[in-house]
Structures are given as C-alpha cells and as structure tokens.
Amino acid sequence: MKEDGEDLTETETPERIESPVDAPRASAAGSTSPATAEKPSADNRAKAIEVSGLSLFYGDFKAVEDVDMSIRPNKVTALIGSSGCGKTTFLRSINRMHELTPGARVEGHMTLDGADIYGPGVDPVEVRRQVGMVFQQPNPFPTMSIYENVAAGLKLNTRRIKKAQLDEVVERALRGANLWNEVKDRLNKPGSGLSGGQQQRLCIARATAVQPEVLLMDEPCSALDPVATLAVEDLIQELKKNFTIVIVTHNMQQASRASDYTAFFNLEKSGDPGRLVEMDETTAIFSNPTQKATEDYVSGRFG
C-alpha cells in the first residue's frame, strides 16, 4: 500500500506512458472461462475496491441501500439485477460520476486500495483518472479523429506530451482494444465513422489510454450485435490482466461467460431502494445461489 502511494504521487503522465500496456492478441478459448486464472502482467495497475454501508440518494429518494462489497483486483465483477435496482447508480458512484447529477449523493464508505474515494480534499477529477468508465452507448467525441479520441484523455490533461510518445500510447491502447488492425489506416478519420462495435472498442481504448486502475462498464454491449459483443468480451478478458473491471449487464450468458464474480442487486418493489442480495464467484451464483431471489433471477423466473 505504501509503495502504491509513492508510486502514485508521481504519476505524471509521461511516467505512465513508460509503463506500457501489454498488447497480446486475443487469446481465444481460454479467456472465455473465468476459472482460468490469469497471471498478472508486469504493468498490472489493478486495485481493489472496498465498499461498506453505502447508500445512494437522488434528492430524498433512496435508490440504493446499504451495500457492502469487495471488488478484487484483476477480476471481472459483474453487476446484475432487474431494471431500476440501482446498478448504474452504484457503478457511477465508484468514480464519483454521480456528482454530475444534481441532487445525487452518497452515504457510507468506499476505498480504492485503502484510499477513501469520498474523503475530504479528494478531487473527483483525480478519482476519475484512476477509475475509468465505458458507457452503454458508444460515445466517441464527434469533433475528433480516431487518433485524437484515443489521445483525448492525455491531451486533455497533460500540458506537453511528445508526439512520438502519444503515437505509442495510441497504438498500444488501440492494440489493447483489438482495434488497431481495423483502424490503423484511417487514424485521422472521424471516430463517428466507425461501426457501433468499433466505436465501443474505440471508447474502451480511450478509457484505457489514460491508464486507470479500474474500468467501469455500464452495459457496454447492449448496443452491439453478437459478433461485436464477443469481441468486447474477449477484450475484457485481456484487460483484466491490467485492470480491475466492473461491468453491468442484463445478459446472463455474458455475466457467466465474462465475469469472475457476480453481484446480484434486487429491489422488493418499485419505490423501494435497491439492495445487494448476494455476491459470490460467478460459478457459485449461477450454479448454487444461496438466495431464492438470485436463483429465480438467474434462471429467468423473476417477479
């Protein structure tokens, strides 16, 4: 923990760039099985998240109640549950994106490798540099080229960065997102000209280029066709070597294919706050859940 702290205080961007993301190609079959333990790579940045007694509010409305959760580093944690039970709300609170919604607030604690995310004096902007996010709808910046989109995070935050370094980061991030071969000849074309699946991988490259420790994904595949979905799932398996990944999904197969741990959220009835019902290894949740509600949900008998 100490070393981490030291390491981080000097995280000027050029420093980060020196530590490259590995760019191995998709490792097909093995990666789809969460049981296969991945050996963390050299520049593994993943951190653990501890949540305790967390409640989330929109004004007076309590959307999520009393969540305790441990999110392990280098693992994919899937958040599942019926619509409106607060998955998005919870996810956004991890990098303090909820603060952009007027009236939204949290109670409780959340730490990133021991550091209090909501601590006094903590700059939410800094939290978001370490906890990146990928959205449901692919949202490349429409005024920027593919290259600029990937470079955006660095360009927007670093005063001076050498072109050669930037080139390197962009290529690495695009390779890491399994997109390099598809776009390397048109890096200067607008990002909005890509297909939906490519755009989503572009957004993942954009999020990983700033080298976060945690990557949040809110239904990243819901706007994609099955082929593009598989490409993103493969990518997630690659990414977890270096990042901690939290993913919201409505797709049970996706949760069971791509995640190591699964957290099931539920709400009794509409108007009630959502709760974390249980969390366990994905295989356990899907084969022998301890709660009836979980079993009903994962087997498709909810209500």
Add this chain to the structure above:
Amino acid sequence: MEAATGPSVWGLRGGERRLGDRLFSGAAIASGIAILTVLAGVAIFLLIQAVPALSASTDELAEGKGLVEYIAPLAFGTVLAATLAVIIAVPLAVAVALFISHIAPRALAQPLGYIVDLLAAIPSIVYGLWGIFVLGPAAVGVMKWLEDNLGFLPFFQGPASVTGRTMFVVGIVLAVMILPIISAVAREVFSQAPRRQQEGALALGATRWEMIKMTVLPFGRSAVISGSMLGLGRALGETMAVVIILSGSGGITFNLIGSGNPPTIASNIASKFPESSGIEVNELILSGLVLFAITLLVNMGARSIISRSERHAAEGKKRA
C-alpha cells in the same frame, strides 16, 4: 484528517485544476453579471436623463406642451400603428405558417421557410425606402377607394392623402416586417402538433383542413397569440420605416388614410433627436422610457404565454 482516512493517493494537481475551474467559471459568472448590470444600467441611465424633463415647467418643454400632452399623442400613434400591423399580419402569418408546415409539398417547405425568414433579415431602412417610393404611391388609389366607399367608418374618413405618407401604409409595412416573426413562432409549434392526433383525425376520414382545424390549430393557438405579441413588441419599437413613411404631423385621430397622424414615440425620437438640445433631449429620453415600458409589458406577456404553453407541451409529452 486526510491522513487519518488512509494514505492520500490522489495527486497534488487537484488544487491546480480547481484554479483553472475557478477562473473559467468566474469568467462565465462575471459575463452573466455584466449583462444584468448593463440592463440595470439601461434603466438607470435613462431614468437619470429623463428626470430633468419631469421637473421642468411646461414652457421650457418642447412645443410649449406639458409632458402628458406631448407624449400621449405619440403613445397613441405608436399603439395605433402597431395594432394595425398586427391585425394585418396575424391572419397572413398563420396562413404562411400553415402553408409551410402542412400544405406545401414537403420538398418545398424548407426553401419557402428560408424565403419567409429573409423578410425578417431585411433592414428596416430598406423597408422604409420601399414604403415611401413604392408602396405609398401604389396605395394612393386604394386609399381613395376606401374613402369613397368606406368613408363612413372613422378609419377611412379621409380626405385621403395623395402622397401615401399615411398610417395605413405604415401599418402595411410594419405588418410585412413582423409577419416573419409571427409565422416563425407559429410554424415551429404547428409542426410539433402531435402526430398521433393528426393521423387519428385523418384515419377517421377527416379532410386535411378538418384535421388542421381539429388538431393543429387548437394546439398552436397560444403560440399564435404569443407570436403576435412578440410581433406587436417589435412593431411598437420600429423606428426607421415609420420615420421615413409617416408625415407625422397631427394629433390623435383614428383616420388611417389622411395626412394628419401623430408620429410614433420611436419615430419622433429619431427625427427630433439629432436637432434637439437641452431639456428637449431629456424629454425625448423620457418618451423613450415610456416606449421601453410599453414594449416590456407586451414582451413579458408574450414570454409568459410561451413558457406556459411550453410547460403544457412538456407535460403532454410526458403523458404520451
């Protein structure tokens, strides 16, 4: 405190960032405040410059008239010209809006919209020149006809002007100038009329006109009203076209086609100001303040109708 919650892993750059944020949001807020200040300045400075006229004695004032005696005919002329313009413009503007939103072939709708917008882009000085050189002379015959055939109405009492420098011509020119404003507001709302209702009406076998009457017009009614009020506000303050066209030598009268109409407040300022000095200037500024107050009331009325109907529309959408 921070140390107690665990190692502070967050970089030191937060403070620097917050400085950038503070500067930028400070500039944004400052601009907003500057604008409010300017507006307050408009009111205050005009008041300061108007006050001397309030305390001056009657014989110091222009034309040896008291303030009320001086401003009342101007206010009357202003309201008369603007009202006339609105009466002429509203039906035409509604027709224009309907034509573009519901009747013209789809491919034509947008270019036609541009053409109508062009009417709004033409500077008022050009309307003035057109009014005095083209419309005025052309209207002489019409005004003569009106006097001969409708002379029993106070509006067309006559004797008809032979120069065309009349309230009647001013009304038409102002109508042309405000028509695009009204039709723009109406068009916007007409084209937002609920599709399902329109299709429902057509599915019942209604003709297009019946459908428009049943769904589009009721939906757009408050837009037409508020658009008309915006147009009214514009017509009240319009200066150059009136200065150029209206002879503006006369007192309060409803006779639209004669040559003895009072000027409007705005046109009176424009024609007298360059040659005025001393207390007359203050008096003109006071009249400007009256004009400001009148247009303010009209515009605020229009805005409140617009925002109310926008709320209605928003609620309607939510329910849908």
Add this chain to the structure above:
Amino acid sequence: MSGTTAPVGFDSRDVFGGESGIGRGRLPDWVPYALAGASLAITFLILTLLDQVSAVRLVIGTALISGISIYAVSRAVESPRQAKDRLVTVSIASAFVFAVLPLASLLWTVVDRGMARFDTTFFTESARNVVGEGGGAAHAIWGTLVITGLAAAISVPIGIMAAIYLVEYGKGKRLARYLTFFVDVMTGIPSIVAGLFAYAVFALIFGPGIRLGVMGSVALTVLMIPIVIRSAEEMLKIVPDHLREASYALGTPKWRTIVKVVLPTALAGMITGVMLAVARIIGETAPLLVTAGVIDSTNMNPFSGRMETLPVYAYFEYKTPGIPQDASYDRAWAAALTLIVIVLLLNLIARLFYRRFGTEIR
C-alpha cells in the same frame, strides 16, 4: 337517427358529414393546378383588356377565380367537404403568395434602383463635398465595419461566456433564472431605446451632445448580446451530456471539458449564430442616428468624432437630398442594395457554413 346503431355516442356521420366519400369520384392531382393556371391566364387577359395589370391584382384575381372554380368542380365531382378542403388550400396558398409579394417587389426595387450607382466610385469615395452627382459611401462602409466589428468584439465573448454559464454552470441557480428572464427582456428592447441608453451613458460622462463611433457600438452591443446568448445557448444545449460524461470519466476537469469537448462540438453552430446576429444588427439605423451621428468623410477612429454607417447614410441621402435630388436617391438605393447584399450573403454563408462544418450529433 344518430346514435341508434353506433356504440357509445359515436356516429360516423358526425365525422363524415352525412355522406361517405367512398364511391364518389376523386379529382386527379393535376386538376387543381390546371384550374389555377387557367385562372391566372384568364385574370391576366381581363387585366390586359382593362389595361390594369399589376402583380397584386393578378394574385387577387387568380386567387378568386381559381378558388371558385376549384370549389365548384370539386363539389360536383367529389364532395362538399372535399370541396371546402380544396377551397381552404387555395386560400392559404394564395395568402402565402400574397405575403411574399412585398419581398419580391422590394428586392426588385432595390436591385433595379440600386444598380444606378452600384459602381466603383460608390465604394471608393466618401460623400465629402458632394452635393450633386458622384460621391460614394466609402466612409459609411468603413464606419459600418468598424462600429459593427467593435460591437461584435464586445458582445461575442460576453454573450458566449454567459451562455456557457447558463448551460454549464447555472442549472437551477437563481442568477441563471434572472439572467434568462432579463435576456428575454433585452430581446425586446426597441433599438432606438438602446441608442438612447448609449447616449445617456456617454452624455453623463462627456456632456450632452456627444457623438462617437463607440457609442454606436455600445448601442449595438445591447441589441446583439441577447441574440448571441440565445443562439449560443441553443447550440450548447444540443451537445449531448454523454459527451461531457465521457470527458469527465477520463479525469478531465470541468473547464477543460467545456473548452476541449463542448465548445468544439458546438463551434460551427455558434459561429453561424454570430454571423446571423451580425446580419441582424448591421442594418440598424435608429440607434446610430442618436449615437454615432452623421458625417460625410471617413473616420476610422471610433473613440473620436462622428462616424457614419451605411444605413444612416442611406437615410440621410433620402432625407436631405442634394441637387439634383435623384443623384441622392440613387445613392440611397445603392446603399440599400449594398446592405441587402451584405445581409443576404451573411445569411447564406452562415447557413452553408453550418451545413458544411456543423458537427453531426446523434
């Protein structure tokens, strides 16, 4: 009769007006157009015979004849309801044509009369020592550029920053509510009142009777700011929130998100808005009459002495003509033509610019 068979008080005859259109004829699409064309020809013929041809009479006559004939034919072949629909359509279309007639007449007049002096002299010489023919509006064109440019230089930054405040910072704040309200109020300020305001401010500082180019700019600023704010606000609002969120999620501070993500996305629209705002104020006459004043020679310094603009020039050429009068009137029309060309060009360029460079936003 009604309601006996239909359920719940609904009688189709209420809607169908007593007879169904089905089974009756329907006019081919070309018939109304043909009738309208024929009406136009007949009107033209009649008016020619009476030697009374004019555009207004032509439109009114055509509207009347085609309205009656189309109604009659439709009533005979289709149904009374359909006939009424067609009648209304004709009326509305005629009203439209009638409403654009002034535009046509105006453009025609301006071009026709403005061409007489639309020459190099007009654009290169001032009106100094010109009584009769010759002379130009160079001084007024320069004055227009300087005064409008200065007004834009003041209002664009303030207006855009205020719009940024409203959209990005002010949500739900009281200052934002006041600002929105008073910007609406400002939109309705009569231009002459804006002129009086500028005069009042400067008269208080420099004494009465003052005339300066910059006073004109201040007056125009009052008129331009609300237009700039409105359009900039509009463009900022259509930048979708998910782009802002994407930027925040990269750890970008708010102000950089605005500068690097939001503004570039809205830029083309905002430039278009500024161009349209300039087009709106460049033709203003009244506020300049009471602030920048009238002068016959070129003055490029807005902070000293009077400055004339093109619309004011046009007005005074008309109002105080020299001898011969027509030389002045020709100059007034040439100035009007110049103004219209500028305004239309600005509008056209603004639209094309937006179409070409506007960011496509889903």
